[in-house]
Amino acid sequence: MLIRRMELRDCDAINTIYNYYITHTAITFDLAPWQKQEREHWFAQFDPSSRYQAWVAxxxxxxxxFAYNTPFNAKQAFHIASEITIYAAPDAGGRGIGSQLMRTLLEGMREQDLRRAYSLITLPNPSSLALHRRFGFQQVGQLNEVGEKFGQYHSVAMLECDLTV
Incomplete structure (x- = not known):
């Protein structure tokens, strides 16, 4: 398996993976599938000079x-923190893809002098929680019934990783 920087040409494949989770799960709170133009516009934030990065497996x-990190919050003092996102293709679970992407992403974040990584995980999601815990994430909060999708309310765990250790 090759882990490499995401390229513009990967946007369709990223949408195929992500749109599956939009239409079939509550893992993401997006409700409408992403279109190609929308993904290409999103990709522009990963300029090589940016501290934010995107990777594909x-x-x-x-x-x-795929995995990426984005600003944790728009306020400037949060510049030392970043939110991460990791998705594997629905038929690719259990192959270590998430672990390889997580390792690469966190190493890159440390190189950018980021101090904290955050992840929001829709509950229940034991496999995602286990992946994050293997990499030092700890649950620091829970947002109860914060989202509604498929006629149900969903809670979200907030996990934090200290990138300085």
């Missing part, structure tokens, strides 16, 4: 997962 010339 590629296997047999197919994108099987």
């Amino acid at each position: 590629e296997q047999d010339q197919q994108i099987v997962g």
Whole structure:
């Protein structure tokens, strides 16, 4: 498996993975599938000079997962913190894709002198919680019934990782 920087040409594959989770799960709180133009506009934030990065996992010339970090909050003093996101293709679970993407992403964040990584995980999601805990994330909060999708209310765990250790 190859972990590499995401490129503009990967946007369709990223949408295929992400849109599956939009339409079939509550893992993401997006309600409408992303369009190509929307993803390409989103991708522009990962300019090489930015401290934010996006990675893909590629296997047999197919994108099987992706990970990225974005600003934690728009207020300037939060510049030392970042929110992460990781997705594997729905049929690619259990292959270590999430671990490889997480390792690469966190290493890159440390190189950018970020101090804290945050992740919001829709509950229940034991596999995602386990992945994050393996990399030093600890649950620091829970937002109860904060989202509504598919006619149900969903809670979200907030996890934090100290990138300085």
